[in-house]
Amino acid sequence: MPKITVHLCATGALLMSLAMPAAAQTLAIVGARVYPAPDAAPIDDATVLVRDGRIAAVGPRKRVDVPRGVRVVDARGTTVTAGFWNSHVHLIAPPFHQPDAQPAAALADALRERFTKWGFTTLFDIASLPGDVRALRTRIERGEVVGPQLLTVDMPFYPEHGTPIYVRELWERTRAPSAEVATAAQGRSRAAAQIDAGADGVKLFADAIVGGQRGVLPMPKDVARAIVEAAHAHGKPAFAHPTDASGLDVALDSGVDVLAHTAPEAGEWSSAFVARLKADDVALVSTLTLFDSELRRENAPEPVVQRFVGAATQQVRAMSQGGGQILFGTDAGYIEVYDTHQEYRLMGAAGMDWRQILASLTTAPAQRFGQGARRGRVEPGFAGDLVLLRNDPAKNAEAFADVRMTVRDGRVIFDRDADSPAR
Missing domain, CATH: 3.20.20.140 (Metal-dependent hydrolases)
Incomplete structure (x- = not known):
């Protein structure tokens, strides 16, 4: 497999214009199969790191460092796509x-x-x-x-x-x-x-x-x-x-x-x-x-x-x-x-x-709708809008409806596995 380079996001003027809700987290989603975009190859056993509301890194787990003290979501067995x-x-x-x-x-x-x-x-x-x-x-x-x-x-x-x-x-x-x-x-x-x-x-x-x-x-x-x-x-x-x-x-x-x-x-x-x-x-x-x-x-x-x-x-x-x-x-x-x-x-x-x-x-x-440079893909620099699916839509498209977690701009706004609804 060719080496996948993991980039940390820059803070360009366009990205700084992102509107973030309050309480965006540093969040690491670890172990999922990630579909970065419809036209991109999947990344298996991947980590997606979200910092300050944006995707900071995405790649195979062994190539993405997860800082201490961040919230880690064990995503083994799930599929991750853009929001x-x-x-x-x-x-x-x-x-x-x-x-x-x-x-x-x-x-x-x-x-x-x-x-x-x-x-x-x-x-x-x-x-x-x-x-x-x-x-x-x-x-x-x-x-x-x-x-x-x-x-x-x-x-x-x-x-x-x-x-x-x-x-x-x-x-x-x-x-x-x-x-x-x-x-x-x-x-x-x-x-x-x-x-x-x-x-x-x-x-x-x-x-x-x-x-x-x-x-x-x-x-x-x-x-x-x-x-x-x-x-x-x-x-x-x-x-x-x-x-x-x-x-x-x-x-x-x-x-x-x-x-x-x-x-x-x-x-x-x-x-x-x-x-x-x-x-x-x-x-x-x-x-x-x-x-x-x-x-x-x-x-x-x-x-x-x-x-x-x-x-x-x-x-x-x-x-x-x-x-x-x-x-x-x-x-x-x-x-x-x-x-x-x-x-x-x-x-x-x-x-x-x-x-x-x-x-x-x-x-x-x-x-x-004019947000293609900052939303719609799981890529460094893009908004931390993510969906964790409990099944793989490549096997059955109805899996798109089987949502475990929804993240908007780095904040969890729905968590099926939580003891109480995310608020």
Whole structure:
């Protein structure tokens, strides 16, 4: 075996910009099989040393010195990867609404049980009530609440008269301001205002399910384009919610960066369509569990469930085979399914192998959202975002859901083996 050189991290200006939660530890994870990245060879019987929130060294155990006095995790029999990203969640269910009024423990418990126990060190909230996720993020970064890195688009953009039928009660109950936009100027102005207030991107409903005779209402293309252009002018990504072929058309013509989920009602995706997505650098979030969960909740007939899930699976398969970028996401928070086993099963059914799934969880979102130089890999200098798995995903992709420990920026934020939850 060729010698593996172990480097200690430098403190460059970029790395110094990492945001670290309070109480980051010097931590040594010893004896694991490490997958440094989806395209890298595994390191067996390895040590990962994390110092000051960043990975200081990684390599075979005999070549990495572990300083005295550090916390050592015996990781024999486990697999270590970079921390996972969930690129489609909604932090809207209690206790996440008005988080400044919630006890820190309740917020930490909810984040742990719904997200960090599944390995997520970063969540991208892609539509929530105004200001909520930014406030929760502030409490996490101050060290009051234990949780993952949070990114958010804040409030979504609906077409005029297009508040989706399934969120109207929420909007009325919380008395949130309307998320509808009537003109390009209005869309551009609000997008800029939300980003200036701390949003990390925008999400537009390229078409919205409004019910009644209209059924699905598309957003005018000039409005959609204005929202996307405002996001891009601020260096931020634009997500789109598509329902059918008309929504896909609006999304692509407006220049969005990410499709928030598949669009089963649009029918099969051809290789030519996927080539267009790839040429336009448009990513797709998997969210396959969404359709199965929602249709079963509504007691849809089994043939209907299979038709929708089958169409969604075909679109992910076409994207994967065509070399398009796929991001992991579940729509958790809109659907009450937080367990990730089924998403991995469905991604496998769509023809994705474990390395492709790992990329969707790590390198792909880190690159897509501007953090590829500091997150998504187990390498010296990168953030100490790590997941310890009790089994090897190379043998079965559902092992990605069997999490023993989650570490964010050098701090353990979930430990299955602890006597009490990490706080």
